[in-house]
Amino acid sequence: MTFLPPLAELRQRIAAGALTHEALIEQVLDGASAPEAAHVFTRLYPEAARAAARHADAMQAAGVPLPPLAGLPVSVKDLYDVAGETTLAGSVVCEGEAPAARDAAAVARLRRQGAAIVGKTNMTEFAFSGVGINPHRGTPRNPADAQVARIPGGSSSGAAVSVALGLAVGALGSDTGGSIRIPAALCGLVGFKNTQRRTPRDGAFELARSLDTVCAMARTVEDCLAMDSAIADAPLAVRRRDGVAGLRLAVPRALMFDGAEPAVGRAVERALARLSAAGALVVELPLNELAEIARINAPGGFSPVEAAAVHRHRIAVRRGDFDPRVAARIDLGMAVSAADYIAMQDRRRDWIARTEAALQGFDALVCPTVPITAPAIDDLKASDDAFFKANGLLLRNTFAINFLDGCAFSLPCQAPGELPVGLMLASVAGDDARLASAALAVEAALA
Structure with a gap:
């Protein structure tokens, strides 16, 4: 994998005159046409990205302080409206539908920060799986192997690969059941699923309104926070910790570790041991509520x-497309009555209240992001059984946090x-700042 340097290092290089925003964008645009980037982007915006880079270079030369993302390459999932284009959401079904009248709120905020949006990224059709396979537009290959x-x-398949290949410093994606964290885990990135209400969903193609979250992934926690600050239009008030000593970390063994591949189990246990040795209080928590989901x-x-x-x-009218x-999964929803749907909502509210109470006193819940490493594309394309088994495993742990x-x-x-292998740190709604503080400390401890 060929990650770009973290934002802080890029800024230092540009300030020292070793790199310009425009040269970086040209490098990225060249890379976007390379064979290993096949199926990553559904559309490129070369001229707009170059214009943003040139503007940032001019501001830099004039000594004007720049926002963190100004002039730097960012990708946007093909789930978000861009003015004048039809939002396809990884489908062919939406071809011919009306173009968007305006940019999605998150896209507009990235532009206001001066980000150089290099292109729209490929995705699962209508964001409806954790696997990343797209039969219409091809599947981007995981650069890790x-x-x-x-x-x-x-x-958010193309989003992850755009960052892993060094074609973006950060990627705007979404997370309904794990769609930021799953590709981040499988591609060796950091993914941040914020509390749903923190970021506006205006102009984001809907999958499940109760769960959809506008969020981003990047190479580091710090870079994820820069993306989050831009799309939320407000930075989190993060307290910087001096190490992990005193962090209370809840480890729910039931469900979240079930069926974990040996490689995943070893990596997560090694991480937990390092955190414990560094002074974190790693506490096994039954959290039986997880079995109710x-x-x-x-x-x-x-x-x-x-x-x-x-x-x-x-x-x-277009089922064949x-x-x-x-x-098949949409069909499942067609059969559910309004009464059953309302009962589901009531049961979920009660479950959230009980689970939040069980997590009081902890800085984070910690477990594998997903219990498996990335399977081969061909194996899952060839078999519905293999596909749905992998999809269920990929979504199981992450979905609990959306729920x-x-x-x-x-x-x-x-x-x-x-x-x-991904290590997931999670907390309750609205706890984003405290969780980010813990994530920065854990990232440093595991470096």
Whole structure:
């Protein structure tokens, strides 16, 4: 993988005259056409990106302080409106629909920060899986393995690969059941799923309104926070800790560690041991509430039910143009009654209250982001059974935090030479600043 340097280092290089914003954008645009970047972008914006870079260079030359993202390459998931374009959301179904009248709120805020948006990135059709396979537009290959073509994770597949290949310093994605954290974990990145209400969803193509979150991934926690500050239009008030000593970390063994691959188990246990040795208080917590999620989220589940509301007219007239694996899940939602849907909402509210109470006194819940490493693309393309088994495992841990309406980071915790493994730190709704403080300290301890 060929990550760009972190934002702070890029800023230092530019300030020292060793690099210009425009030269960096040209490097990125060249890389976007390389074979390893196949299927990463669905559209490029070369002239707009160059213009943003030139403007940042002019401001730099004039001695004007620049926002963190000014003139630097950023990618945007093909889920967000860009004025004058039809938002396709990884589909062919939406081709021919009306173009967006204005940029999505998050895109507009990135532009106001001076970010050089280099392109829109590929994704799972309608953001409806954690795998990242797209039968219409191809599947970007996970850069972590040069020998085996592995999935990047989804649904923000192209977003993750754009950062992993050094084609963006940060990627605007989304997270309904793990769509930021899953590809971040499988591609060796940091993903931050903020509390849903922190960032506006205006102009973001809807999957499940109860769960959809506008958020981003990058190479480091600090860079994720820069992206988050831009799209939330307000920085988090993060307290910088001097190490992890005294952090109270809850480790729920039940469910979240079930079925973990040996490589994932080793990496996570190694990380927990390092944190404990550095002074963190690692406490095993039963958190039996996690075992209730499948029952509460039945029948159908929030994502299928709410996606059915979004797509019922499209699927009635263009069913043959849908990815069959996406259509099958929308069908599940069609069969759920309004009474059952309301009962699901009531049960979820009660569950959130009980789970928040169980997590009081902890700085973060800690577990594997996903219990497996990235499977081979061909294996999942060839078999519905393999696809849905992998999809269920990929989404299981991350979805629990969406169901909680919480916030979470995925941090890479694998050793050099190993396939990427994510360590998830999570907390309750509105706890983003405290969680970010913990994530910065944990990242430093694991470096």
